[in-house]
Amino acid sequence: MTEIDIRGLTKTYRIGDVDVHALRGVDLRVERGEFVAIVGPSGSGKSTLFNILGGLAPPTSGTVSIDGQDLAKLNDTGRTELRKKSVGFIFQKYNLLPTLTADGNIEIARHIAGKSGPRDESFKDILNLLGIGDRLHHKPRALSGGEQQRVAIARALVNHPSLILADEPTGNLDTENSTAVLSVLRDLNKRLGQTILMITHDPEAAAFADRTVTMRDGRIVC
């Protein structure tokens, strides 16, 4: 079953008087439950694709469908709803709110999504898998980089999104923590069937994915 279906996607930014063609006709299909790594040099369009799939920016042309929902037809409110319910982000810099505890960072994602009931039991398994159950009452500054990234993963998963978008999730981690985080992502993918799209420069990180897609100059080259 297709989770993501991208056809003829273009994105052009206007910087001053100059048009910058960040994506020049991207076609990509990702099946539900796939773990796909997107690699490519800087300026190849990886981050732009990430932003469009995450509903952070609208496409210029083409169609982008996530779980049957066409992103090209969404306005700002629609893209906000998409981020709230269908997409979970994992960033290179973790991007946890510094004033909240790890638990607070997870809960606020639920609050934004309008969820008020108790967390479901399966999420306890996820916390166990992530190994942060005893670190939830600490603020980000008291957590190591690896722990912070695992909290960010828990936050991304708490609303059970259709798609997890990970942007260089190991970019700020040492080898040991990188391996741990990537192993967790792969486990989540295998155990929960969670669809994951991961942007990375690192071939070793890409090796954890089921499939690698390479981008160059705004196009998918293989």
Add this chain to the structure above:
Amino acid sequence: MAARLKGLIHRLVFENLKHRPLRTLLSLVLIGAQVTMILALVGVSRGVLGNMQRRAKGTGADIIIRPPDSSVLSFSSNMSEKIVEVVRGMEHVKLATGALVHPISNLDSITGIHLDEFNELSGGLVILKGKGFEKPDDLLVDRVFAQRKKLEPGSKLDFGHLWNIVGVVEEGKLSATFADIAALQDIFGETGKISYVYVKLDDPKNTDAMKATLQQKFDTYKIYSMEEFTALFTTNAVPLVETFIQVVVGIGAFVGFLVVFLSMYMAVLERTREIGILKAMGASPGYIVGILLRETVLLALAGTALGIAMAYGTRALLAAVAPNMPQVIVPDWYLNVAIIALGGSLAGAVYPGLKAAKQDAIEALAYD
């Protein structure tokens, strides 16, 4: 769980304020200062007018006669003291005595009295130190005035004239300074002139009837019952005080607006990345504005509480350095100052809030 999640937002708001302690403290102090400024002004206005009320009541008179064209706070109009004799001869008048008020500065004046008559009228000035006046240059002062000017019996005081302080009396009766009326008239060239006639009746029940009789006899003069006279000592009855309070309230609201505008503008700049994170999680513009507004409300309410506490400080300070300007605590203004602080603060949060709501999530996430 719903309550827990709601508590989470309150915690986020509280933690955000706690995370920048200096900025939060400065905002609180500045919002508090505008609240204190308003409370102190209203409190001093009421305190000073309340003192004047107490002093007027302390005379023990039932009716007060003032010259034509006089106003409640003006001492510039005087009348002939012959009127006292006419009043004394009227039915139901137990006692009538004249007083001359000679202004020295904006807030200070000397009151000339017939000491024996005034003692009979008021129940007597209570002399705490020294004695009553005997010579033309003798001056009695009340305890607050003596404390303010550091005076003791035997001190000299250059107060429009060089006076000998002969005694210190308990405050609360007519004036803070007393001289012999004949001496005062002579010294300041107001022979035969008085500012007030204080009338005590055989029975206070006759006040209304006597007031009507007096008004008929002295039709151009201002005749007040004591109740009417003291009711005039309100901020509403003094146009300049009311206007001044309104100006200070306006300044206070504007200061609150500026403080919160700057504080929240800085907060939005400092928290650009955090706003980006919230947006990435699907927070709507309203959700983000809601967090900022909650912070603003918390700042305004905490600032108001601090301002109220600081108003007790200004009261203590004024009592120590300017006892002639007593500040009363005005709880009936607490709601007003809270509304002023809240209104100014919320107005100040509008632009930063809109800026946060419009922030581009991608740019915000890239912000370092």
